[in-house]
Amino acid sequence: MFKITYRMVPPKDVVFSSVRRLFSGRNILSGPSIKKFEDELRNYIGVDYAVAVSSARYGLYLILKSLPIRKGVDEVILPAYMPVIVAKVAVLCGLKPVFVDVDPETLNMDPDDVERKITKNTKAIIMVHLYGVPCDIDRIVSIARKHNLFLIEDASQALGAFYKGKRVGSFGDATVFSFNFQKNLTTCGGGVVLTNNKVLYDKIRENINHLPYPSRIELIYRVVRILTDWVLTHPVFFTYFTYPFLRLLVATRLVTLREISDYSFRSVVPLHKMAKMREEEFVEMFGKRFTNIQAEIGLQQLKNYDERLKRGSENIEMLEDFIGKKRVLPKDVVPAYFLYYMFVDNVEMVLKHFFKHGILICGTHYPILPDLDMFSKYSCDCPATRDNAKKVIYLPFRSHLGVENLFRIAKAFNNVVQNKKMVYIPKKLPYRKVSLYGLAEDEED
Numbered sequence: 001m002f003k004i005t006y007r008m009v010p011p012k013d014v015v016f017s018s019v020r021r022l023f024s025g026r027n028i029l030s031g032p033s034i035k036k037f038e039d040e041l042r043n044y045i046g047v048d049y050a051v052a053v054s055s056a057r058y059g060l061y062l063i064l065k066s067l068p069i070r071k072g073v074d075e076v077i078l079p080a081y082m083p084v085i086v087a088k089v090a091v092l093c094g095l096k097p098v099f100v101d102v103d104p105e106t107l108n109m110d111p112d113d114v115e116r117k118i119t120k121n122t123k124a125i126i127m128v129h130l131y132g133v134p135c136d137i138d139r140i141v142s143i144a145r146k147h148n149l150f151l152i153e154d155a156s157q158a159l160g161a162f163y164k165g166k167r168v169g170s171f172g173d174a175t176v177f178s179f180n181f182q183k184n185l186t187t188c189g190g191g192v193v194l195t196n197n198k199v200l201y202d203k204i205r206e207n208i209n210h211l212p213y214p215s216r217i218e219l220i221y222r223v224v225r226i227l228t229d230w231v232l233t234h235p236v237f238f239t240y241f242t243y244p245f246l247r248l249l250v251a252t253r254l255v256t257l258r259e260i261s262d263y264s265f266r267s268v269v270p271l272h273k274m275a276k277m278r279e280e281e282f283v284e285m286f287g288k289r290f291t292n293i294q295a296e297i298g299l300q301q302l303k304n305y306d307e308r309l310k311r312g313s314e315n316i317e318m319l320e321d322f323i324g325k326k327r328v329l330p331k332d333v334v335p336a337y338f339l340y341y342m343f344v345d346n347v348e349m350v351l352k353h354f355f356k357h358g359i360l361i362c363g364t365h366y367p368i369l370p371d372l373d374m375f376s377k378y379s380c381d382c383p384a385t386r387d388n389a390k391k392v393i394y395l396p397f398r399s400h401l402g403v404e405n406l407f408r409i410a411k412a413f414n415n416v417v418q419n420k421k422m423v424y425i426p427k428k429l430p431y432r433k434v435s436l437y438g439l440a441e442d443e444e445d
């Protein structure tokens with residue numbers, strides 16, 4: 001029986017054709033595919049303009065830099081639970097981050113708290129659709145309009161999600177998507193800025209035209225990285241090499257499962273370095289152009305992207321059926337899950353339980369932002385974030401998993417539920433019971 005883990009990599013044909021492209025030496029840096037990729041993305045989302053960028057973080061930086069910001073005075077509203085780099089970019093651009101609490105059900109920003117935190121200095125809102133689940137977009141859009149605020153959608157994790165029949169990424173004044181290594185669509189690092197605003201588009205286009213291309217060595221490193229990730233998480237290799245190796249590391253206490261989990265979602269810049277990073281360093285590190293080879297890798301995945309998303313959602317449905325609980329989302333929302341998350345009382349014990357059963361899962365990978373030293377000046381009270389953020393685990397669901405594997409994951413999860421020491425905490429969380437496919441009944445919520 002194979003061991004199970006996440007596969008954050010694109011399909012095999014994409015991985016291998018990326019390697020071939022790299023060594024073909026043809027149009028690696030500049031070329032016509034960049035424009036084609038931009039056009040396909042803007043058509044896919046339904047907006048007027050697209051600029052491919054080196055990363056979502058650099059896209060955010062370009063958007064914020066194009067706004068008239070009073071440094072050290074203007075504020076930006078963003079969620080207290082999300083990737084640290086987003087808040088760091090806001091600080092680098094001279095904005096004061098104002099963290100808002102999250103909705104305990106979706107972990108997306110709570111519109112009531114957004115409204116409460118608006119001041120006369122608020123300049124913009126960054127609305128992050130976490131884990132691929134759209135925010136309460138109507139409320140946030142109407143708050144932004146009412147107070148005349150610039151609304152940025154950080155849809156990095158939500159390519160393909162819908163809100164009221166429209167693609168996420170078409171609601172803000174500007175949007176970023178990320179195509180980094182872990183995303184549902186990856187270009188080995190990269191991102192795109194989308195907007196309907198011609199002035200903003202021209203500014204960003206002008207800005208990126210002056211940036212250097214990444215070096216050939218860097219591109220080789222990136223392609224080798226998806227290849228390595230692909231190999232290490234391939235079911236056969238994972239079963240006979242990666243898992244036993246990790247097991248040995250854990251048994252000898254060289255690493256903990258939590259550290260493995262954090263490593264799986266490692267950030268390009270470690271936290272201690274990010275805390276000290278200045279704007280020039282940031283620009284030097286990330287101010288690069290998106291390349292033709294990355295566009296080709298992206299275009300290849302776009303062809304059947306929706307199909308892959310659909311297979312992932314079908315797997316989630318099956319997993320939920322086996323578990324016996326279905327997440328209930330607002331009826332106007334169709335998520336494009338990047339991570340399928342659940343809440344548990346004791347993440348460490350749950351990780352151990354799964355690992356013992358041959359399944360490597362991960363736990364929360366975002367810190368509570370206002371609690372970080374680097375944002376100590378902007379600390380604030382976020383009770384729902386504090387209550388829930390540390391209880392998140394991610395269950396594998398991607399299309400490489402068949403029914404049998406999904407059943408094993410659900411079974412391991414349900415065993416956790418039945419173990420009183422690791423009580424599952426649905427409390428006010430939005431689940432309903434569904435048929436249990438022969439699994440033992442779990443506790444009443």
Ligand SMILES: Cc1ncc(COP(=O)(O)O)c(C=O)c1O
Pocket residue numbers: 054055056057058082083085086128129154155156157177178179180190191
């Ligand atoms: C919500 C969100 N915003 C921004 C980023 C930064 O993306 P990138 O790595 O492309 O800069 C990420 C990446 O993990 C993300 O998930």
